[in-house]
Amino acid sequence: MTAAAHIPAPPMSRTLQGIICVVAGMVLFVGQDIMMKGMLTQYPVWMLIFVRSMAALCTLLPLVLWLGAPHRIWTPLWPWYLARAILFASGFACFYAAFPFMGLAEVITLFFSAPLMTATLAAIFLQEKIGLHRAGALLVGFIGVVIAVDPTSGNFGWIAVLPLLCALTYAVSQTIVRRIGEQDTSLTVGLYTISFSGVVIVPIGFAVSALLEITPELDHLRMSWPLPSLEGVLMLAVLGCVGTAAYTLVSRAYQIANASVIAPFDYSYLPLAGLLAFLLWGEVPPSSTLIGMVLIVGSGMYTAWRELRVPREETETMPIAQTVFTPGAPAVMREDALDAEAVLLDEDGEKIT
Template sequence: MAGMVLFVGQDVLMKDMLTLYPVWMLIFVRSVAALVTLLPLVVFLGAPHRIWTPLWPWYLARAVLFAAGFAAFYAAFPFMGLAEVITLFFSAPLMTATLAAIFLQEKIGRHRAAALFVGFVGVVIAVNPTSGDIGWIAILPLLCALSYAVSQIIVRRIGEQDTSLTIGLYTISFSGLVILPIGFAVSMILDITPELRHLGMEWPLPDLNGLAMLAFLGTLGTLAYTLVSRAYQIASASVIAPFDYSYLPLAAGLAYLLWGEVPPITTLIGMVLIVGSGMYTAYRELRVARPADETPPISQTVFTPGGPAAVLAEALDAEATQLDAAGEKVSP
């Protein structure tokens, strides 16, 4: 819950600071803050965390997805309410579950299939394509959701060979590098009008107050990632995942208090359907009996990159080894 509150604070601050700084600059600063924070943490904690990993090309691919996806996500902020953008982004776990079924052959029973269908109906209602008020802007958070879903599939595909801190260090740090050429390309293609000023490459020089706010932005994101990653390491994903959805009402409530944003009825209906779909999926997962060494479906995770279930599996193996050494009976 603390991680969710910090994630909301990060995005609220990001929305406010987009009136002063371009999105590329904010993502770059957030990546630098993550590097400064996570690198010493990985060094201090030591194994199983590691600085050098042969999987770095995959994390570079994830960084491209992250940078491009969240640039699209934040680019929609000046044109849409915070609750609307966030609701559309929460189609990510639905997309991840679908992609996992297609490319990873994860089984989807009739209950989960029905929940996914309801969730996608919620996405369509939230987009409200017949209104004509949002238009192509609504595609941006959906593109972010898709890029995030693909990045989750990449991690599951290559296996859980690194901890979430190592994966986060590489992914977030690399995203700061790749966001620069992406920003230059977009600024060259688009005609940067005043309403698209947040997509330009003119980086204003911040004053002391601006530097403090930029540092605060990066710190919020890094702390939020670390807290949520730790939660997934020490508890079942089925237990933790429903708490991710607390982000939606928190963000909507804060946007109303700060800017008087009132989501349209279609967004609220879509939000209820998407949250209900995700929470029912998690509820069904809690009721399914799984062997201790079987990894839970990747579709449960919303925010956290990586597969923290590997840490749980290692802990169970260590416990079984100790019991076996003591001559006690080990449950299968």
């Protein structure tokens, strides 16, 4: 009995670690976006994106320097990452610009059309195979998007297009990552994407504020950056730290666990965001949004379930639709991880513990 008490507990499986990381990341991303929605009444969207990017830079740069190879500061792929940063910054500027006009659940539901768009772009430009089942799931998902947008209603306007533009730019950035391949680690990709996005958001903000007439309802798109109070500085710091922590957790999840297993847990963002929006602001999404949400989530989870059932050759590339899609998080390349149930054998065929 005494000896048994000293037996160490078995290590947590990679799959379980991945699930815990991605769910924790979703919780933090919801917190980040709720903070963004509240802070847009005081600060312009450009300032919030810039601050969040600089906070991530201050975290990731020392981490990359400390870890060293295979992470690298200089990469010849920086023009691709600059293109991704432009897509990322402009897309999420559209995403957050819609916050004052739409409920959080509505914006998020439309954004989650990104996996559908990415899978379609990958099939067109990268010749990735889409079987009959996945094609049917994509069709159902796009029907869900149309229902969520509800273009036949009298409430449809240009605001509903903004989350879709964000989803499209996000999908294009994912396709770029897929085209580049795994020549850089996820930390290097994240460092460049986040850093560049903080830089390019400034000229984007100047251009938008010059082109648009900034009325009181568009005050969150102004280019004047107010000097924050001490409390405001703390809130901005928390915003940056929460976003960086969420990004790191989700990146880690896709590095250590099979993406097809943990991808459905990305969708935990939707009900959590909807619940908190209801509790904080009394937001009740329309029935069209709820129906569209069910179809979009069902499409993504069915695709993930199919990936678990369909055997693949070791050299076959996983479909791009299984990478991470989280509001406010730059897409990351995942490294192939050992399956949690894999068994290693020595030369004599004995199991290595």
